[in-house]
Structure formats: structure tokens, C-alpha cells
Amino acid sequence: MAGIYIHIPFCKQKCHYCNFYSIVSLKHTKDYITALLKEIYLQKNYLQNEAVKSIYFGGGTPSVLRTSEIALILNEIFKIYNVDTNAEITLEANPDDISLSKLYDLKKASINRLSIGIQSFNDNDLKYLKRIHNSGQALNSIKLARDAGFTNLSIDLIYGIPALTKESWTKNLEYFFNSDIPHLSAYSLTIEHKTVLNKLILQKKAQPPDENQSIEHFKILLELSKQNNFIHYEISNFCKEGFYSKHNSIYWLGGNYLGLGPSAHSYNGYSRQWNVSNVSQYINPENYKNIVFEKEILTKEQKYNEYVMTSLRTIWGCDLGYIQKTFGENFHKFILKESLKFIEQELLVFEQNKLFLTDKGKLFADGIASGLFRVKINM
Ligand code: SF4
CATH class of the missing domain: 3.20.20.70 (Aldolase class I)
Structure with missing residues (x-):
């Protein structure tokens, strides 16, 4: 998709x-x-x-x-x-x-x-x-x-x-x-x-x-x-x-997308890239043969963090089975352990091997997600 x-x-x-x-x-x-x-x-x-x-x-x-x-x-x-x-x-x-x-x-x-x-x-x-x-x-x-x-x-x-x-x-x-x-x-x-x-x-x-x-x-x-x-x-x-x-x-479900036009982002499951945020540069005929963009290859930690951040915000929840299969046992054990404090505070619920935000948790979604990140990043 x-x-x-x-x-x-x-x-x-x-x-x-x-x-x-x-x-x-x-x-x-x-x-x-x-x-x-x-x-x-x-x-x-x-x-x-x-x-x-x-x-x-x-x-x-x-x-x-x-x-x-x-x-x-x-x-x-x-x-x-x-x-x-x-x-x-x-x-x-x-x-x-x-x-x-x-x-x-x-x-x-x-x-x-x-x-x-x-x-x-x-x-x-x-x-x-x-x-x-x-x-x-x-x-x-x-x-x-x-x-x-x-x-x-x-x-x-x-x-x-x-x-x-x-x-x-x-x-x-x-x-x-x-x-x-x-x-x-x-x-x-x-x-x-x-x-x-x-x-x-x-x-x-x-x-x-x-x-x-x-x-x-x-x-x-x-x-x-x-x-x-x-x-x-x-x-x-x-x-x-x-x-x-x-x-x-x-x-939100981690699908591939192509972004066209200045500042647009693209993602293909492996890397993320973003076009130059400048109309003058974008329309310059000298750039017609090469799109001006920056690119980063995503590390396993970045992909895990992105999955946690986006999936938690949705009704479909953060699937720990998916984390185990995609990122390995260490990541799985890590999120199981780190999510406990949020579950105790009734900010997350754990059902059918998935984590979901409670209504109270929705007020602190970004903070909860960053609390589950494998490598802390600034948000
Ligand atoms: S400045 Fe343009 S892009 Fe920004 S909110 Fe207003 S209409 Fe939308």
C-alpha cells in the first residue's frame, strides 16, 4: 500500500x-x-x-x-x-x-x-x-x-x-x-x-x-x-x-510514500528523504535532471522509535508481536519493561499483545512514546 x-x-x-x-x-x-x-x-x-x-x-x-x-x-x-x-x-x-x-x-x-x-x-x-x-x-x-x-x-x-x-x-x-x-x-x-x-x-x-x-x-x-x-x-x-x-x-502504518515538490518527504521502508525547501531552487532548470534532496538511512533504532511513536497514536495500537518479529527479542523485552510504569499510571493498557493509550494517556502521547524509545531523541 x-x-x-x-x-x-x-x-x-x-x-x-x-x-x-x-x-x-x-x-x-x-x-x-x-x-x-x-x-x-x-x-x-x-x-x-x-x-x-x-x-x-x-x-x-x-x-x-x-x-x-x-x-x-x-x-x-x-x-x-x-x-x-x-x-x-x-x-x-x-x-x-x-x-x-x-x-x-x-x-x-x-x-x-x-x-x-x-x-x-x-x-x-x-x-x-x-x-x-x-x-x-x-x-x-x-x-x-x-x-x-x-x-x-x-x-x-x-x-x-x-x-x-x-x-x-x-x-x-x-x-x-x-x-x-x-x-x-x-x-x-x-x-x-x-x-x-x-x-x-x-x-x-x-x-x-x-x-x-x-x-x-x-x-x-x-x-x-x-x-x-x-x-x-x-x-x-x-x-x-x-x-x-x-x-x-x-x-501511520509504516507504508511507503513518495513526496513530490519542495520540502516533501519520501519513505521506502529503508530510508527517508526530503526535497529542498526552496521554490527557487526547485524550479531552477539546472536541477531538472537531479532532484535536490537530503537523505538518511534509518537505523533499526530509528525505525523502532518511529513505529512506537506512530502506532501508539492510532486505534490499532503498538503490536509487541510485530516488534519481536521485526526488531528482535532485545527490543521486545525493552518495551515490555519500559511500558510497565505507564500501565501502572493508567496511561497505557496492554491487550492482545498490543499497547494502547488510554484517554488519559492521549493527553501525554508524545511523552509516553519518547519514554519507550530505544535511543532517546529530542522531540
Ligand atoms: S499559511 Fe498556507 S499552509 Fe500555512 S496554514 Fe495558512 S493556508 Fe495553510
């Missing part, structure tokens, strides 16, 4: 919390497509003809591209890679880019799943985050997606925003659960070092998020998702049965 990720590194404006690689200019989109088509060809052997179950346009803002450009990229991928006929093909879209005619065209171009960057239905939150859209556009984008016949739909929401009270977070979630959308990605606001928001907080021009408030919001999220029969299948992801994100599941 393999996936292809395409990074579209353009945004109309930079959101204050954003740490993804993107530039605020659309003037290079044409050259970018040319370079991307070259990379699609150059990487043709990376997945070794493995069936591609998912294609994902992420960013940046993929919805700033013309639909004809999306179609051009997809047609090139269909020509060169072994794409499954039922592949999930997702496009991340911002509410302000969505119109009915664009959505119809995206469907025609084979996009069958939309992930809309709503973040909040509250205008104060959207202003704090410096999102380009408002709450009216957020609500309208969902309606338009439905009208265009997109049934495989996901939205992103952010919690832990300082002005977001428990009541307004509950209201955001109620909008979601009442809108019959089958998938939600909900993230706690984190302040990344190089973001504008970090600067504003340091200058005391913006309020910092409060960890306790974020924990309260997460608890509300867990409660409401249970009440609405959503499956909490990964720390930040919730869905109705049958609507798991195939693409992200490839990452």
Missing part, C-alpha cells in the same frame, strides 16, 4: 501560526508545474510499481492552483505510476478558494476527497490565526462541497486558541457534528519557533495559548466524538466507519 504526496508551496497570505513551507506569491506556479512534472518522471522507480492507494495534494494551499493544473499533474501520475482504480485522491482546499464550478471541475479531474481548512467557525479565532477566510465562507464552503456531490469530506479545526472558550469550542464541534461530514482532523494550537505568532507572543502583542485550556478542549472533543459515534482512530483524527484517511493511514 503506497501513497503519493504533492506539496503545493503557495499561499495567498501566511497564517500566523503556520510552520509549513510555503511562499506568499503565485508568480512561480507555472514554472513550479513544469518542475513538478519533471520530478514525477524522475521519481518513477521510487515506489517500484507498488499499487498507489492514495494521492494527496497538500501544502501550502493546493486550491490556489487552477483545476487544469491539478488535472495535468494527476494525468502525469496516472501515466507513470501504478495507481489503483479506487485510489483516494485528496485535495486540501481553503474556504475562500471554493466555488461550485471549481468543485465540479475538481471532481472531473478525479479528486474524490476534499479536506477543507476551516480551523474555526468563529471570526475572532480566524483573525487571531490570521486566516484569509471568515466564518461565513467556512460554512458556505461546506455547503458548496455537499452541493457538488463530495461525500468523502474532511475539515480541520484548531483548539486551544486563547479566545476560544469551552462554549465556543463546543459550538464549533456542534457545527461539525450537525453537518454530516464524515471526517475531522482537530489539532491543538502549538506555537512553533519561527512563526509570526511566536514573535507576536514574545512581543506581548498576542496572547499565548494555555495548556490547561487545550486539555479541557481535548476532553470535550473526546466526549462529543463518542456521543456522535465517531471513531477516534488517531490522536488528531476522527471519522465515521469507512472514512479513515487512507493517505495518513499509510504514514
Whole structure:
């Protein structure tokens, strides 16, 4: 099961919390497509003809591209890679880019799943985050997606925003659960070092998020998702049965994936590589014959750590039988011993030879995972 990720590194404006690689200019989109088509060809052997179950346009803002450009990229991928006929093909879209005619065209171009960057239905939150859209556009984008016949739909929401009270977070979630959308990605606001928001907080021009408030919001999220029969299948992801994100599941279940475009990461079970995070370098014709990337060969310890970190975050749990078989008896004994303290603290449960986070443990997922790492790494 393999996936292809395409990074579209353009945004109309930079959101204050954003740490993804993107530039605020659309003037290079044409050259970018040319370079991307070259990379699609150059990487043709990376997945070794493995069936591609998912294609994902992420960013940046993929919805700033013309639909004809999306179609051009997809047609090139269909020509060169072994794409499954039922592949999930997702496009991340911002509410302000969505119109009915664009959505119809995206469907025609084979996009069958939309992930809309709503973040909040509250205008104060959207202003704090410096999102380009408002709450009216957020609500309208969902309606338009439905009208265009997109049934495989996901939205992103952010919690832990300082002005977001428990009541307004509950209201955001109620909008979601009442809108019959089958998938939600909900993230706690984190302040990344190089973001504008970090600067504003340091200058005391913006309020910092409060960890306790974020924990309260997460608890509300867990409660409401249970009440609405959503499956909490990964720390930040919730869905109705049958609507798991195939693409992200490839990452979480250790599948192979090819990342195309600046800053995109690829993984083939043996090594990880990441393209240069620089549009100018990426589109430079001198680089058309050689993709500019860095690569690391993963050690057994790194692969074990990654498996522990990603599997623990999912509903499928961390399989100690798999650890024994793949990494050997030493790793198996190590995790058995190290997990005991977390089990005693009711942060983990051990069932059917697998470790799972409890609801309490979900609040400390990263810390628990790093407590089980074979070689400690900074997170
Ligand atoms: S639209 Fe997305 S990628 Fe672009 S700046 Fe905002 S959060 Fe970042």
C-alpha cells in the first residue's frame, strides 16, 4: 500500500501560526508545474510499481492552483505510476478558494476527497490565526462541497486558541457534528519557533495559548466524538466507519510514500528523504535532471522509535508481536519493561499483545512514546 504526496508551496497570505513551507506569491506556479512534472518522471522507480492507494495534494494551499493544473499533474501520475482504480485522491482546499464550478471541475479531474481548512467557525479565532477566510465562507464552503456531490469530506479545526472558550469550542464541534461530514482532523494550537505568532507572543502583542485550556478542549472533543459515534482512530483524527484517511493511514502504518515538490518527504521502508525547501531552487532548470534532496538511512533504532511513536497514536495500537518479529527479542523485552510504569499510571493498557493509550494517556502521547524509545531523541 503506497501513497503519493504533492506539496503545493503557495499561499495567498501566511497564517500566523503556520510552520509549513510555503511562499506568499503565485508568480512561480507555472514554472513550479513544469518542475513538478519533471520530478514525477524522475521519481518513477521510487515506489517500484507498488499499487498507489492514495494521492494527496497538500501544502501550502493546493486550491490556489487552477483545476487544469491539478488535472495535468494527476494525468502525469496516472501515466507513470501504478495507481489503483479506487485510489483516494485528496485535495486540501481553503474556504475562500471554493466555488461550485471549481468543485465540479475538481471532481472531473478525479479528486474524490476534499479536506477543507476551516480551523474555526468563529471570526475572532480566524483573525487571531490570521486566516484569509471568515466564518461565513467556512460554512458556505461546506455547503458548496455537499452541493457538488463530495461525500468523502474532511475539515480541520484548531483548539486551544486563547479566545476560544469551552462554549465556543463546543459550538464549533456542534457545527461539525450537525453537518454530516464524515471526517475531522482537530489539532491543538502549538506555537512553533519561527512563526509570526511566536514573535507576536514574545512581543506581548498576542496572547499565548494555555495548556490547561487545550486539555479541557481535548476532553470535550473526546466526549462529543463518542456521543456522535465517531471513531477516534488517531490522536488528531476522527471519522465515521469507512472514512479513515487512507493517505495518513499509510504514514501511520509504516507504508511507503513518495513526496513530490519542495520540502516533501519520501519513505521506502529503508530510508527517508526530503526535497529542498526552496521554490527557487526547485524550479531552477539546472536541477531538472537531479532532484535536490537530503537523505538518511534509518537505523533499526530509528525505525523502532518511529513505529512506537506512530502506532501508539492510532486505534490499532503498538503490536509487541510485530516488534519481536521485526526488531528482535532485545527490543521486545525493552518495551515490555519500559511500558510497565505507564500501565501502572493508567496511561497505557496492554491487550492482545498490543499497547494502547488510554484517554488519559492521549493527553501525554508524545511523552509516553519518547519514554519507550530505544535511543532517546529530542522531540
Ligand atoms: S493556508 Fe495553510 S499552509 Fe498556507 S499559511 Fe495558512 S496554514 Fe500555512
